[in-house]
Every structure is written in C-alpha cells, then in structure tokens.
Amino acid sequence: MVRKTKEDAELTRLRIIDAAREVFLARGVSRSTMEHIATQAGVTRGAVYWHFENKTELFQAMREQVFLPLIDRMDDTLLVEGSADPLTRIEHFLSGTIQVLDECITTRQTYEIMMIKCEYVDEFAEVLQKLLSNCSGIVENITLVYERAAAKGLLRDGLTPAEYSMDTHMFFTGLLHMWVKETDGSPIRQQARQLIKSHMALRRK
Amino acid sequence: MVRKTKEDAELTRLRIIDAAREVFLARGVSRSTMEHIATQAGVTRGAVYWHFENKTELFQAMREQVFLPLIDRMDDTLLVEGSADPLTRIEHFLSGTIQVLDECITTRQTYEIMMIKCEYVDEFAEVLQKLLSNCSGIVENITLVYERAAAKGLLRDGLTPAEYSMDTHMFFTGLLHMWVKETDGSPIRQQARQLIKSHMALRRK
DNA sequence: CTATTTACATACATTCTTGTTTGTATATAA
DNA sequence: TTATATACAAACAAGAATGTATGTAAATAG
Incomplete structure (x- = not known):
C-alpha cells in the first residue's frame, strides 16, 4: 500500500x-x-x-512543536494575577519551566539540540533572532512583575525592577544551559529548584 | 619557493x-x-x-590559543589576595572577563564560535566536558572567595557561600551568552559592567 | 657539499549528500 | 465510476568534501 x-x-x-x-x-x-x-x-x-522542503524546515517544525506551547504557558503563569504574590509567581514560572524539562523528554531534547547541537549560521541565524526577541519579551514581562512586587512593597531595595529582571534573566539563562549540559557528575538537576529558591530569596524584603 | x-x-x-x-x-x-x-x-x-590532522585538531588549537591564557588570568585575579576585598575581586574578575571580550577580537570570535557556531557531538563532546570541568573549577574558586568574604563579615546573610557562588555562576554564564549573541538592538554590551555591579551589590552586607 | 627532511602544492580516488525526477498504488472528488 | 491528486518509494545525476598519495624546491644536518 x-x-x-x-x-x-x-x-x-x-x-x-x-x-x-x-x-x-x-x-x-x-x-x-x-x-x-x-x-x-x-x-x-x-x-x-x-x-x-529541506532540513531547515524540518528543524523549524521540531522547534515550533515545543516552543509555541511554551510561550503560551509563560503569559499564564507569569502575568495572570493569581493567589500567589508577584515574586512567588516568578519563582513558579522559573521552576515550572524546569519541571517541564524534567518531565517532558521531547522538550528536553529540543532544548539540548537548540543549545549545543546546532550552529546558528545562515538560515539558522534567523532562528537565533527569534529566540532573542522571545527573550526580550520574557525580560519585559518579568520586569512588569517585579514592578508589581515593588508596588506591593515586597521587593528588596537596592536595584530597580529592570535590574532585578535582567539579573534573573541572566541567572535563568545560565541555569538552563547548565541544566541541559548536565553530566552525571554534577547534580544540578536536583539542585535547580533550590537554586531558584535561593535566587528569589535574595530579592524578597 | x-x-x-x-x-x-x-x-x-x-x-x-x-x-x-x-x-x-x-x-x-x-x-x-x-x-x-x-x-x-x-x-x-x-x-x-x-x-x-583534521578539522577537530584545528578547532582545538584555536580554542587553546584563547582559553589557556584565560585560565591563568583567573587564578591571579580571583585568588591572589590583593588590595581589594573578596567581593570586589569577584566583581573585577567578572568585569575583567567582559573587558577582554570587549578589547580582544580573537577572544570574542572564539567565544562566539564555541557558543553558537559549534555542535557538541562526537569528538566535540569531549570539548564540552573540558569546558564543564573548567566551570566547576571556577565555581569552586568563587565559592572560596565568597567564604573569605563571609569570614570578613562582608557577605550578606541568607545564602551559603556555595549558593552565592552558584547564583553568580549562572548569572555570568547567562551574561556571557547574551553578550555574545548581542544584536544591534539590545545594548547589553554597554550594560554589562552595570549588571555585574548590580549583581554584586545584592550580596554585600 | 651531499643527503635528507621539511613544508608545502597538486592530483587522485572515494564516499556522502543533496535535490530532482520518475513511478505507482490508492484516496478522494466529481 | 472515472479522473485526478496524494503520499510516498526508488532511481538518477551532480557536486562537495575528505583523506591520501605523489611531487618538489629549498632548508638543514652531517
């Protein structure tokens, strides 16, 4: 047949x-x-x-299968005012992302491919741009939430919401990279939740 | 001839x-x-x-040309007790690395290649392992310096030196990635020094 | 001064990949 | 029921890319 x-x-x-x-x-x-x-x-x-049509299209399809749903999730977790206070929502957003990586093989593999099994040249350079603008969006959203936290008097003094947001973004980017590159030796995957907790603890008043 | x-x-x-x-x-x-x-x-x-012998050897040669000197520099900046206090030494180490990237095209290009123009499979998987063990070394060293800062009463309470060190490492990994991927749009390269300052300010007592 | 390396250039054989073309059995539309 | 479009398999042609083998002029060793 x-x-x-x-x-x-x-x-x-x-x-x-x-x-x-x-x-x-x-x-x-x-x-x-x-x-x-x-x-x-x-x-x-x-x-x-x-x-x-070619390998690039196939790559894009693989990518979108994982990333389009993830973007939706972000807005929900992060921006929708729920029961939790703003700083806790950020924490949940971060550890939620880690949890997805923990539980979903497809997502984990796709992240690994995109971070250390792909060269961002020529056609793939655009992919990188998409990723970066995606990041900008995340930073903006996190900044917003930090601002709300500041308005509620929950945020520690010293840095501006934008600065906190950048610091968090750097932290999480680094964490994701370490998480994905994790070898059997270093137990970052177990620590991730705790590291996020520590990170957020630093900015609570 | x-x-x-x-x-x-x-x-x-x-x-x-x-x-x-x-x-x-x-x-x-x-x-x-x-x-x-x-x-x-x-x-x-x-x-x-x-x-x-082949492309892999050539890649390794290119890599070592940049990374071997960098490793030496780290021990000096970070571990040698100088005039500055421990936290400032960490800050100088971080912003010193950024400065090298700013001033040295070779280093900058090599970082970019290793971060977004290389696939870590097969022979290159070992390279990744080397990079990771290198990272472990950095984390250990930074932890040491945070411990000295704690001993001198300079470190904010709340997290252990190891936790501060991991957070700093994540932050800096993320920063380096953003720095390298920098497009004309986002001005991270100008902000880097300030971001490092902010990051360190968070842990001063 | 001669023999032997050295530091390449050139030529060759082989293997991989890709993109396209052609073939074909079967859903599906009309 | 027939015509056509679909969802592939199979075959083909052409260009890269690699590694190696060979050639060679000059530097260097003895």
Whole structure:
C-alpha cells in the first residue's frame, strides 16, 4: 500500500519530526542527513521531502512543536494575577519551566539540540533572532512583575525592577544551559529548584 | 619557493588558525571545509593537513590559543589576595572577563564560535566536558572567595557561600551568552559592567 | 657539499549528500 | 465510476568534501 489517508499522512509527518529530533540529538543538526532521519522514521527520503522542503524546515517544525506551547504557558503563569504574590509567581514560572524539562523528554531534547547541537549560521541565524526577541519579551514581562512586587512593597531595595529582571534573566539563562549540559557528575538537576529558591530569596524584603 | 624556514612555517600555522577562526565564525564549524580555511589563509589544503590532522585538531588549537591564557588570568585575579576585598575581586574578575571580550577580537570570535557556531557531538563532546570541568573549577574558586568574604563579615546573610557562588555562576554564564549573541538592538554590551555591579551589590552586607 | 627532511602544492580516488525526477498504488472528488 | 491528486518509494545525476598519495624546491644536518 502506498497512498495513505490524511490521518496516516499526518502520523507520518509527526514520526518524521520525532525521528529528526532523535537524529539531531545524536549527531548534531549539521551532520544529520535526510537519509538518517528517514531511516530512523522508517520511511524513505521521498517521504521526508514530501512533508518538508529541506532540513531547515524540518528543524523549524521540531522547534515550533515545543516552543509555541511554551510561550503560551509563560503569559499564564507569569502575568495572570493569581493567589500567589508577584515574586512567588516568578519563582513558579522559573521552576515550572524546569519541571517541564524534567518531565517532558521531547522538550528536553529540543532544548539540548537548540543549545549545543546546532550552529546558528545562515538560515539558522534567523532562528537565533527569534529566540532573542522571545527573550526580550520574557525580560519585559518579568520586569512588569517585579514592578508589581515593588508596588506591593515586597521587593528588596537596592536595584530597580529592570535590574532585578535582567539579573534573573541572566541567572535563568545560565541555569538552563547548565541544566541541559548536565553530566552525571554534577547534580544540578536536583539542585535547580533550590537554586531558584535561593535566587528569589535574595530579592524578597 | 616552497620550503620555508621554521619561523615561516610557524607563521603559516598561526595564519591557518586565524583563517579557521574567521571561517568558523562565518560558516559554522560543520560547514567549514579545509578548502575554505586554506583559501582564507592563502595556502592550499596541503599546508593545512601538514599542520593539522583534521578539522577537530584545528578547532582545538584555536580554542587553546584563547582559553589557556584565560585560565591563568583567573587564578591571579580571583585568588591572589590583593588590595581589594573578596567581593570586589569577584566583581573585577567578572568585569575583567567582559573587558577582554570587549578589547580582544580573537577572544570574542572564539567565544562566539564555541557558543553558537559549534555542535557538541562526537569528538566535540569531549570539548564540552573540558569546558564543564573548567566551570566547576571556577565555581569552586568563587565559592572560596565568597567564604573569605563571609569570614570578613562582608557577605550578606541568607545564602551559603556555595549558593552565592552558584547564583553568580549562572548569572555570568547567562551574561556571557547574551553578550555574545548581542544584536544591534539590545545594548547589553554597554550594560554589562552595570549588571555585574548590580549583581554584586545584592550580596554585600 | 651531499643527503635528507621539511613544508608545502597538486592530483587522485572515494564516499556522502543533496535535490530532482520518475513511478505507482490508492484516496478522494466529481 | 472515472479522473485526478496524494503520499510516498526508488532511481538518477551532480557536486562537495575528505583523506591520501605523489611531487618538489629549498632548508638543514652531517
């Protein structure tokens, strides 16, 4: 049988994306060939080229599968005024992200690929720009929340909300990198929650 | 003329490393070929293969040219008891590193290559391990200095020296990443000194 | 002064990848 | 029911890129 129903085809598409993630992770994006990915997915290159124009498109599909949902989550956790105070909401946002990495293999693998198995040149340079503008958004949001915390008198004096926000952003960027690069030796994955707690404790009044 | 004097040969070697850095930066490590590098250096692949067995060795040479001196600098700035108090020494270490990036193109390019133009798979996985163990060393050293600061009563209460050290390390890892990825839009390179100041201000008693 | 390295350049063989083209069985539309 | 579009597989052509082998002129050792 050759021609599949639409649902079958969509399944094939998803299996190709899964395969791409595995192959990217194991061999790096550059060294991964369409053939590797096809084999891993149990199809031929014909199928891969049918669903994706080239490796870059496939990479983008893999990326969006993980990052689009994550962006949505952010706004909810961070900005929606809930029961918790602003500083606790930031803390939950950070440790929530870590929790997703802990629990979701797909997300974890995608992060690892994007951080240490991908070269941001040529077509991929745009991806980096997207990531950066995404970061700017996060910093802005966190700044907002720090401002609310300051307004409520919860924020320690000394730095401006924007400065606290940048410091937090740097911290979390670094944490994510260490988390992803984690080897069996260093137990950062166990410590992450505690590190976030410590970080936030520093800015409570 | 073909055969060069030993000094000439060494110059050729250095020019090849320079060329490799430029090509790696422009095309990413994976997409850079020995031919690209040779052309950029004004020699043929023969010369490149004479000096380096393969691209990985060339990459390592480029890396060590920048990182070996940097490691030396760290111990001096950080550990040698000078006129400054421990917390200020940490601050100087951090902003000193940023200053090197500011002033030295070679260092800046090498950092950029290693952070966003290299895939850490196969042979390069070891490089990542080296980098990580290097990081562990830095964290240990910074912890030591925070302990001295605590002993002198300069360190704010709340976190342990180890926790402060980890937080600082995350912060600086993140800062370096943002610094390197800096686009024309965001002015992190101007802010870096101030961000470091803010970060350290948070831990002074 | 001669023999031997050295420091490359040039040429060659082989392997990988890619993109495209063609073929084809079957859903699906009309 | 038939025509067409779909979802692939299989085959093809062409260009990179690598590593190695060979050539060679000059530096250096003895």
